[in-house]
Amino acid sequence: MQLYSFFNSSTSYRVRIALALKGLAYDYHGVNIRVGEQREPEYVAKNPGKGVPLLVENDGTMISQSMAIISYLDERYPEPRLIPTDLIEKTRVLEIANLIACDMHPVNNLRILGYLTKRLGVSDEDKSGWYNHWIKEGFDAVEALLERYGHGRCCFGDEPTLADVCLVPQVGNALRFGCDLSGYPRLMAIYEYCLTLPAFEQAAPANQPDLIK
Amino acid sequence: MQLYSFFNSSTSYRVRIALALKGLAYDYHGVNIRVGEQREPEYVAKNPGKGVPLLVENDGTMISQSMAIISYLDERYPEPRLIPTDLIEKTRVLEIANLIACDMHPVNNLRILGYLTKRLGVSDEDKSGWYNHWIKEGFDAVEALLERYGHGRCCFGDEPTLADVCLVPQVGNALRFGCDLSGYPRLMAIYEYCLTLPAFEQAAPANQPDLIK
Numbered sequence: 100m101q102l103y104s105f106f107n108s109s110t111s112y113r114v115r116i117a118l119a120l121k122g123l124a125y126d127y128h129g130v131n132i133r134v135g136e137q138r139e140p141e142y143v144a145k146n147p148g149k150g151v152p153l154l155v156e157n158d159g160t161m162i163s164q165s166m167a168i169i170s171y172l173d174e175r176y177p178e179p180r181l182i183p184t185d186l187i188e189k190t191r192v193l194e195i196a197n198l199i200a201c202d203m204h205p206v207n208n209l210r211i212l213g214y215l216t217k218r219l220g221v222s223d224e225d226k227s228g229w230y231n232h233w234i235k236e237g238f239d240a241v242e243a244l245l246e247r248y249g250h251g252r253c254c255f256g257d258e259p260t261l262a263d264v265c266l267v268p269q270v271g272n273a274l275r276f277g278c279d280l281s282g283y284p285r286l287m288a289i290y291e292y293c294l295t296l297p298a299f300e301q302a303a304p305a306n307q308p309d310l311i312k
Numbered sequence: 313m314q315l316y317s318f319f320n321s322s323t324s325y326r327v328r329i330a331l332a333l334k335g336l337a338y339d340y341h342g343v344n345i346r347v348g349e350q351r352e353p354e355y356v357a358k359n360p361g362k363g364v365p366l367l368v369e370n371d372g373t374m375i376s377q378s379m380a381i382i383s384y385l386d387e388r389y390p391e392p393r394l395i396p397t398d399l400i401e402k403t404r405v406l407e408i409a410n411l412i413a414c415d416m417h418p419v420n421n422l423r424i425l426g427y428l429t430k431r432l433g434v435s436d437e438d439k440s441g442w443y444n445h446w447i448k449e450g451f452d453a454v455e456a457l458l459e460r461y462g463h464g465r466c467c468f469g470d471e472p473t474l475a476d477v478c479l480v481p482q483v484g485n486a487l488r489f490g491c492d493l494s495g496y497p498r499l500m501a502i503y504e505y506c507l508t509l510p511a512f513e514q515a516a517p518a519n520q521p522d523l524i525k
Contacts, residue, residue, distance in 0.1 A: 147456035147460075148411055148415065148457075149449070150415070160400065160403075162403055162407060163407055163411075164406065164407045164410040164414065166406065166410045166414070167403055167406035167407040167409075170402070170403065171402075171403045171406075174399055175399065189383070189384075190383065193377065193379065193380035193383055193384075194376055194377045194380040196380075197377040197378075197380050197413075198361055198376075198377055200410075200414055201413055201414055201418050202363070202418060204414070205418040205419055206418055206424060214442070214445070215432075218441075219442070221432060225432055228431075229427065232427070236362070239360065240360040240361040243360035244360060247360075
């Protein structure tokens with residue numbers, strides 16, 4: 100398999116965790132979204148969504164959108180399962196995963212922060228206020244849902260699911276921006292635990308070939 | 313079942329379409345997100361995500377996040393299937409659905425546009441520029457993916473899937489904001505076709521009990 104990825108992209112990080120948990124090997128292709136490589140014609144021909152990640156399967160099938168990629172991987176290579184088969188457990192996993200993937204990540208990613216500062220002239224202080232506002236809105240909800248429905252060392256049980264696959268990159272991103280996450284003991288404990296697992300270590304931004312220090 | 317919804321919310325509209333396609337009856341509870349009813353303590357106790365939609369099943373199970381709700385409904389009430397069982401077809405449906413649900417809707421919804429104008433003082437012209445920018449980025453990608461992989465009267469085949477369930481509210485939203493969508497003949501033909509189906513008519517914003525004219 101081929102993975103087009105950027106070391107610091109949270110959505111790429113999600114897919115790298117899923118691949119690592121499943122023990123799937125792949126060739127890594129760095130796409131530097133800081134300098135706009137995702138908008139180069141050769142790449143857009145592969146991924147009209149102009150983003151990372153993009154997975155190219157061995158048979159040439161190209162899949163964009165991290166949630167679609169992970170759903171594909173989970174059905175094609177089901178061990179270990181990241182999306183539970185029990186309906187209610189699966190629904191709880193998807194609820195947290197989509198809360199992060201829809202309500203949190205898209206409003207704070209590189210392209211949005213870039214538009215705010217470069218095109219709308221938003222100050223660094225206001226950009227930071229924006230970032231922290233959406234992190235708080237989202238993690239308040241994640242923490243409340245975990246208190247209500249979570250169990251085990253991970254979000255749901257003792258083994259990682261898609262909820263953890265989405266949570267860890269989002270926490271990492273918030274910490275990189277200097278957010279105070281001390282008000283979220285439950286999700287932070289899950290984050291710390293997941294970081295001790297080899298698959299999460301292998302998938303971490305710092306361990307990618309396109310790392311920019 | 314109980315559905316907490318706002319007539320003009322695209323994510324509520326998605327769930328209403330899914331419920332209507334499956335012929336499921338429900339009690340409608342309007343939550344006026346324009347005046348902040350989603351932040352009232354009684355509602356937050358139900359949905360810590362402070363948003364609509366929220367589905368309450370007959371057994372009391374509460375589910376937030378439209379994509380999680382529809383996945384639940386599709387497994388619990390599988391006729392007609394909105395997420396295909398064929399792996400590649402399912403992946404293509406999820407790719408388009410997530411492109412809309414993650415890359416398009418979250419950056420242009422009411423809370424984001426409100427933050428831009430009320431808290432950052434962005435002008436109406438710049439707000440319109442922002443809205444149109446993300447619509448173009450997203451629909452350019454949707455149209456390209458449909459040209460490559462789409463088939464039939466709907467996005468994938470002659471019957472609606474989750475891709476159409478996400479597409480129709482997003483197109484409706486863009487038209488409401490006055491976007492020129494003439495450059496997207498394929499997705500507009502699908503939109504026009506879906507609007508002729510009774511389930512989409514029943515779910516439309518104009519036909520909801522909490523309609524504000």
